[in-house]
Amino acid sequence: MIATSQIPEGEYVPAADQKLVMYGVPWAHYETQLALRGDAPVPRIAYLDGAMELMSPSKDHERIKSYIGMLVEAYALERDIDLSPYGAWTLREAPKRAGVEPDECYLIGSDQARDTPDLVIEVVWTSGGIDKLEAYRRLGVPEVWLWERGAIRVYLVQEESPEPRKASACLPDLDLELLASFIDQPTAIQAVKAFRKALAER
Numbered sequence: 001m002i003a004t005s006q007i008p009e010g011e012y013v014p015a016a017d018q019k020l021v022m023y024g025v026p027w028a029h030y031e032t033q034l035a036l037r038g039d040a041p042v043p044r045i046a047y048l049d050g051a052m053e054l055m056s057p058s059k060d061h062e063r064i065k066s067y068i069g070m071l072v073e074a075y076a077l078e079r080d081i082d083l084s085p086y087g088a089w090t091l092r093e094a095p096k097r098a099g100v101e102p103d104e105c106y107l108i109g110s111d112q113a114r115d116t117p118d119l120v121i122e123v124v125w126t127s128g129g130i131d132k133l134e135a136y137r138r139l140g141v142p143e144v145w146l147w148e149r150g151a152i153r154v155y156l157v158q159e160e161s162p163e164p165r166k167a168s169a170c171l172p173d174l175d176l177e178l179l180a181s182f183i184d185q186p187t188a189i190q191a192v193k194a195f196r197k198a199l200a201e202r
């Protein structure tokens with residue numbers, strides 16, 4: 001029998017992500033759900049130890065992840081860093097009982113043939129769901145950024161006991177507090193222009 005869990009009732013507001021978690025789900029059922037969804041962008045599907053999360057991100061969730069991505073790419077351009085975005089790249093391994101689709105992810109450097117991103121970005125907009133940090137750890141992702149309540153926390157998930165950090169290992173000279181301060185700009189273009197101006201003044 002598959003049990004389900006939904007977001008607390010108080011969080012069902014127009015701005016919230018729509019999220020459903022089912023428990024006791026076989027891996028084959030997770031693979032079937034991915035196949036049925038095909039190339040559609042939603043729902044995003046994550047899996048860990050029999051728990052499967054279906055999530056349709058809200059407008060605000062998508063705006064924040066897009067702003068962060070554009071700002072990261074603007075920083076790379078300003079600092080001449082080779083990186084490429086890979087969006088919601090489906091990462092999964094049956095033996096590790098883990099599968100997840102990031103809000104955004106990157107390969108950094110000239111080698112773009114690797115099977116795992118160097119950096120994953122996740123927006124925490126609505127509570128609940130599977131432990132994505134554990135899923136990324138099992139899948140070999142070295143670094144995850146969690147944006148929540150206006151701040152970005154860095155987790156080096158391959159460490160034995162990862163604690164949140166304020167600085168990135170992948171992009172060590174990037175001031176994440178500065179980057180996050182531009183996410184509330186009215187448009188992404190205004191955010192990028194203001195961020196690039198701030199970088200030029202440093």
